[in-house]
Amino acid sequence: MHWFSWAAGIGGRDGGVRVVPATFQLYQFSDDDLVWWRLVSPNGRGVARMPHGVDTFDEAREAVDTIVARVGDLTTVLRLTDAYRWQWQVQLDGVPVAQGIGDQDRRVRCEYACRTFSTLALTAAIDPALVTFRRVGAPSRPR
Numbered sequence: 001m002h003w004f005s006w007a008a009g010i011g012g013r014d015g016g017v018r019v020v021p022a023t024f025q026l027y028q029f030s031d032d033d034l035v036w037w038r039l040v041s042p043n044g045r046g047v048a049r050m051p052h053g054v055d056t057f058d059e060a061r062e063a064v065d066t067i068v069a070r071v072g073d074l075t076t077v078l079r080l081t082d083a084y085r086w087q088w089q090v091q092l093d094g095v096p097v098a099q100g101i102g103d104q105d106r107r108v109r110c111e112y113a114c115r116t117f118s119t120l121a122l123t124a125a126i127d128p129a130l131v132t133f134r135r136v137g138a139p140s141r142p143r
Contacts, residue, residue: 022039023125024039024127026131029132035059036049037049037050037061037063039098039117047100048100050063051096051098067097067121068122071118076111077089078111090114100117
């Protein structure tokens, strides 16, 4: 059984351990009004994020709903960077809708990371709160 199958509660027993699902987290930066989403794995690491921000919380939530509803229609694009690292992105009708957080040293690991996203997205919860992050090194915006 894959770790994400266990974490998502698919085919495993919990044995008294609380199973934590992956979570779509909607967020914005303190110096920006755009809203973004990211998929956080059960172990708390970022798996994927929205490639571009949107204007409202509702638009970001709708983007997540669309990805989950059409996960079978997503097209994977793998890219080798100039530093010889692999990155993945998924597209819907030719438009990028998600990209991996970080990069991998091997193509097979990059493919696996993308498959993990698709699997986790199907069972992920959506955090109802909008989180605000401060960009590293950026001054806080006056309110």
